[in-house]
Amino acid sequence: MRGHRMIIGVCDDDRSWCDTAAGVISGYVEKLGYNVEVTSFNNGDDVLNWQGQPWDVMFMDIELGEEKNGISVAGELNKRFPGCQIVFLTNYLFYAVDIFQTQHTYFVLKEQLEERLPEVFDKIMHQLEQSGKKLIFSASWGRQIIVRLSDMYYLERELRYTTVHTSWGDFQIKEKLDELMGDLPENEFSRCHHSYIIYFPAIREKKKNSYVLENGKEIIISRSYMKQTNEDWMKWALLQMS
Incomplete structure (x- = not known):
């Protein structure tokens, strides 16, 4: 994974400490050989209103000085960006029990952040390796967009562009569906x-003539692709039971 881009968020209501922590984290990750993008936030609402690519990691202060504390914000992030790892930051050990209300990777006292980063990122890297593959798409303006498989929904061809639909938003690429099928992970994608x-893991229900995705979107199965996509579906379903 070295050389890949890692997207990290830091949320703390103390603006000065937040910026300092972001710099320390960025410097450490760069030394590991990663390209890193770190974004700072000073309240939970800005985190929850984020419209960009999902983070690989969010360093979250527990006490945000507002109605929503870091634990409740992290709980909402678990639902919206399930692939985002949460590292809780605090000045107080008594929060150690409360954090188990959410899925998180680590709990760090702020005063120990810099010295604990090696063990924090050892666990983060292990989790990232276990979380599955990522796809890289070439978009407009020379952009390379990285998408976790767990964030994928489906791809849609319309006129001269293909739209990649994900849990965090959509973007367009020029490649045709025929070209893309050869590069997508075998047994997980199907032309329907x-x-x-x-993308089969994003399906909530399979009907006779359509797939219903986790987000409620219904994708029609055409007659010409019915036989092949049904075979693909059965292969994938059997793999889930093995």
């Missing part, structure tokens, strides 16, 4: 229509 490639 002239205009659609579906």
Whole structure:
């Protein structure tokens, strides 16, 4: 994974401490050989209103000085960005029990942040390796967009562009669906229509003539792709039971 980009957020209501922590974290991750993008936030609402790519890691202060504390914000992040690892930051040990209300990777006292970063990132890297593959798409303006498989929904071809639909937003690429199918992980994607490639793990329900995604979107299965996508579905379903 060295050389890949890591997206990190730091949220703390103390602006000065937040910026300092962001600098320390960024410097450490760069020494590990990663390209890193660190964004600072000073309240939970800005974190929850984020419209960009999901973070790999969010360093979250527990006491945010507002109605929503860091634990409740982290709980909402667990739902919205399940692939984002949470590292709780605090000045007080008595929060150690409360954090188990959420899925998190680590709990660190602020005064120990710099010295604990090696063990924190050892665990983060292990979790990232276990969380599955990422796809890299070439988008407009020379951008390389990295998408976790766990964030994928489906791909849709319309006119001269293909739209990649994810849990955090959509973007367009030029590659045709035929070209993309050869590069996508085997057994997880299926062409179900002239205009659609579906990602099986994102499906909530399979009907006779359509797939219903976790976000409620219904994707039609066309006659010409019915036999192949049904076979693909059965192969994938059997793998889930093995």
